[in-house]
Amino acid sequence: MTQMSPISRATIFKKLSVSSLARPAHGATPLHRHSDLLPIVLAPAAGESGVGFLLRVASTNGISVHKLRQLAGMTEAETFTAKHEDRLLALVGLAGSWPSRLLPQRISGGGVTCYGHRFRVRTMLRFRRPQFCPTCIRETQVCAAHWDLSLSVACLHHGCFLQDLCPSCRTQIRWNRPSVEWGHCKHILGGAAVSEDISQDLRAVQKITEDLLNHQAPDFSPVGLSCPGLSLDAWCSFLWALGLIETPDSPPRRTVITRAPSSLNARTVVVRSITRLRASVESGRGLSDLAHVVAEAPLAGTILDPANECDRAICLNWYESIFGERQAASLVRRHRALSQMSLF
Structure with missing residues (x-):
């Protein structure tokens, strides 16, 4: 029996690993078509955060958010904005076929537009300080668009307040993390609903x-x-x-x-x-x-x-x-x- 070389085993293991990671998560919308760069194509879910969608695309395809930035020609310091939207959507075959309002577009005067709305000041949005509902993450693995609003503070479906800290270590969560449900601190973010006193x-x-x-x-x-x-x-x-x-x-x-x-x-x-x-x-x-x-x-x-x-x-x-x-x-x-x- 011919012994497989270490290089061959490593190559096969890498392909299998990417394949197993690149399965559509619960709540994803596979289009059953393939782009030149990413093997699994997703469409944004209804009411999904634009940056949350990009995180889901990256994790489903077995790559990091950092790698997704590289593929779109972005630097590590750049935030996801509308000027990168076409390049990012092209990675999953959606360029020109999806409404261009998932990511913030800077406008004169210091404001932004996003999700079809104009915001006079950028602090109305929290694209550098994400928050989440632990139970939504556990059930759907999708980030809701309303979590991106600075003054959106609760999940009405689960009757709990939104949070921006890891439930386990209390570290502030980031967009640069392995997946929607895993923090960069290596703790799971999803959890059971906690009933809170919401008036x-x-x-x-x-x-x-x-x-x-x-x-x-x-x-x-x-x-x-x-x-x-x-x-x-x-x-x-x-x-x-x-x-x-x-x-x-x-x-x-x-x-x-x-x-x-x-x-x-x-x-x-x-x-x-x-x-x-x-x-x-x-x-x-x-x-x-x-x-x-x-x-x-x-x-x-x-x-x-x-x-x-x-x-x-x-x-x-x-x-x-x-x-x-x-x-x-x-x-x-x-x-x-x-x-x-x-x-x-």
Whole structure:
């Protein structure tokens, strides 16, 4: 019997290893066709994160995210953005056949577009600080798109808060990891659902956030608001405005504004905004009670650079209700574009 050389055995073992790793994970959508570079072709699942999809493509094909970057001609320091999207989708035979909005596209003024939405500031998205629901990961091995929103804080399906730390070692998770369900710390990220105390108000706010992301008309009435036509960007700006300031009349911490928050900090901001909004509704005086705890910048920024005219009109109304007619009129006078509009 001819003895197999060590090189042959190693080559065969490598091929078998890649083959076993390159099986479609649960929830994947194989297209039963092959590209020139990657053997297994997947399509994004409904509601899947763009970067999460790329992680799933890499792990299903038995390669690292670092290798996927190399194949797309990217450097290790580059983040996945829309300018790389065609090259990345070409690796799985989807170039030109999939809507080009899975990854963030930088726009003038410092904002981004992604998932069909315009975000005035990049910190609305957390592409450098991923978060997850352990039970979703265990059940589907798919990252949800709403996890990419800085102020998306809960999984409504499993009734738990999103997290950005490994359940075992508490290390902050990364996109550069072996797979959706395994952390770079070599611990499994998926786990059983843990029932947590998520208030009805928080559930309502999370549902509004997800409906807006999915281009569905949300119901604002559970939180005492009526704002048809409001964009996702304006809604998140409103939550930032109500929840950024920790104590009355104190400035928000600069790091909270200039970088995506941790999952815990995001939850704190959202809970704080809900508490203040609920108090204003129950007092009967509306938003006028909140001037000393509302950050002006997110509202003013949306008024001056809105995603649509509904955003401008609604945020102007909120701004006047919170800070008063005089301060709202002063804002209009300072900006020529606003002076052409009727505030009242």
